[in-house]
Amino acid sequence: MNTDALRLADRMQHIGMSPTMKGTMEAERLRRQGVDVVDLGAGEPDFPTPAHVTAAARQAIDQQFTKYTANMGILELREAVGSRYQQDYGVTYRPDEVVMTAGGKQALHHAAFALFGPGDEVVTHAPGWPTLVEQIKLADARPVVVRTRADEGFALTADALLAAVTPRTRAIVLNSPGNPTGALLSEAEARKLARAVESHGLWIVIDLCYEKLIYDGVPHNLPKIFGDVMRDRLVLAGSMSKSYAMTGWRCGWLAGPKAVASAANALQSHSTSNVNSITQRAGVAALTGPQTCVDEMLAEYKTRRDQVLRWLADEPRVRCSVPQGAFYVFPDISEFLSPNGVRTSIEFADGLLRDEHVVTTAGEAFDTPGFVRLSYANSLERLQEGVTRFLRYARGLSG
Ligand SMILES: Cc1ncc(COP(=O)(O)O)c(C=O)c1O
Numbered sequence: 522m523n524t525d526a527l528r529l530a531d532r533m534q535h536i537g538m539s540p541t542m543k544g545t546m547e548a549e550r551l552r553r554q555g556v557d558v559v560d561l562g563a564g565e566p567d568f569p570t571p572a573h574v575t576a577a578a579r580q581a582i583d584q585q586f587t588k589y590t591a592n593m594g595i596l597e598l599r600e601a602v603g604s605r606y607q608q609d610y611g612v613t614y615r616p617d618e619v620v621m622t623a624g625g626k627q628a629l630h631h632a633a634f635a636l637f638g639p640g641d642e643v644v645t646h647a648p649g650w651p652t653l654v655e656q657i658k659l660a661d662a663r664p665v666v667v668r669t670r671a672d673e674g675f676a677l678t679a680d681a682l683l684a685a686v687t688p689r690t691r692a693i694v695l696n697s698p699g700n701p702t703g704a705l706l707s708e709a710e711a712r713k714l715a716r717a718v719e720s721h722g723l724w725i726v727i728d729l730c731y732e733k734l735i736y737d738g739v740p741h742n743l744p745k746i747f748g749d750v751m752r753d754r755l756v757l758a759g760s761m762s763k764s765y766a767m768t769g770w771r772c773g774w775l776a777g778p779k780a781v782a783s784a785a786n787a788l789q790s791h792s793t794s795n796v797n798s799i800t801q802r803a804g805v806a807a808l809t810g811p812q813t814c815v816d817e818m819l820a821e822y823k824t825r826r827d828q829v830l831r832w833l834a835d836e837p838r839v840r841c842s843v844p845q846g847a848f849y850v851f852p853d854i855s856e857f858l859s860p861n862g863v864r865t866s867i868e869f870a871d872g873l874l875r876d877e878h879v880v881t882t883a884g885e886a887f888d889t890p891g892f893v894r895l896s897y898a899n900s901l902e903r904l905q906e907g908v909t910r911f912l913r914y915a916r917g918l919s920g
Pocket of ligand 1: 564623624625626627650696699700728730759760761762768772773
């Protein structure tokens with residue numbers, strides 16, 4: 522047998538399974554053995570999908586709305602995305618500027634494939650969601666990663682991003698609110714960045730998947746700020762997943778200039794085709810129905826965030842900035858690491874799972890060793906149990 526024939530394509534040398542999914546799989550294994558696992562690893566809401574959304578899906582099935590749809594999504598849904606953006610941000614996106622995708626992840630993948638190629642540098646940031654960098658690499662471009670600082674709450678700044686721009690830079694890919702930090706690109710920094718980037722002729726791609734999960738009413742109108750200056754080079758990726766507790770339904774969108782939407786439509790027509798028809802009907806209900814469900818979930822996440830931060834503050838060696846959005850805290854646990862004990866945050870997260878049965882995600886998954894991500898998409902009771910075990914494990918290490 523020619524072993525070379527078994528070799529995978531070269532691109533697979535540089536890509537592995539999304540590391541944020543590993544903890545979930547291990548937790549599942551332990552749970553099957555009857556272990557009381559506290560899952561602080563989840564990257565998804567613990568809330569049920571709202572009832573009016575599931576009802577719309579049931580109705581779609583009953584009405585046999587179960588066939589192919591337009592590749593880019595049913596008109597009603599693309600119009601619903603446009604109306605939401607009009608209402609929420611005061612910006613206009615026509616239906617031919619919106620493509621419905623299998624989650625925000627696919628929208629970002631389309632953006633990378635439509636815009637980036639060999640020789641291009643694409644600036645993004647860390648700590649960050651690993652998929653953004655992997656997608657840039659899959660598109661044969663080179664990611665240039667700007668580091669944000671824990672002592673500045675991981676805030677993204679225009680200056681830091683612009684300092685990474687070279688004549689080869691094609692785009693800046695931003696995630697705000699960010700996973701795993703919950704940090705935002707502030708409106709002031711966005712204005713500064715938009716003005717500078719406009720003159721450089723760069724594209725801006727914004728992952729807005731957590732856009733509905735921002736605490737304390739901090740204004741975050743990035744679509745308008747960038748759109749006012751450079752709408753023809755702005756691509757937005759949105760998602761139903763986190764806002765409406767719909768991760769499993771796989772529904773997101775790309776909104777951008779018509780040429781990019783058409784490219785995304787073409788890419789999708791040769792890969793997955795339309796988003797599941799039933800999900801699309803559910804999506805219409807989510808976007809056009811009452812938004813009180815979003816407010817209620819946000820209020821609950823805020824209570825949890827504040828409580829988790831209070832519990833963690835009990836141990837001064839755990840340093841943790843206050844996330845402004847999303848549903849994660851990202852504490853620095855480096856004080857507990859030592860050359861002769863637990864040496865890395867991967868070992869820390871593994872030990873925490875082994876000894877205390879708490880799932881977290883090591884900072885290495887977000888290109889930031891020395892930290893761990895705790896998701897507070899869990900009940901207060903489970904969070905208290907999880908943080909208690911987390912602190913007990915940390916304190917038990919010699920450090
Ligand atoms: C920062 C970020 N962007 C995008 C996504 C994609 O979510 P989905 O494809 O479910 O919309 C996720 C999911 O975890 C995420 O954390």
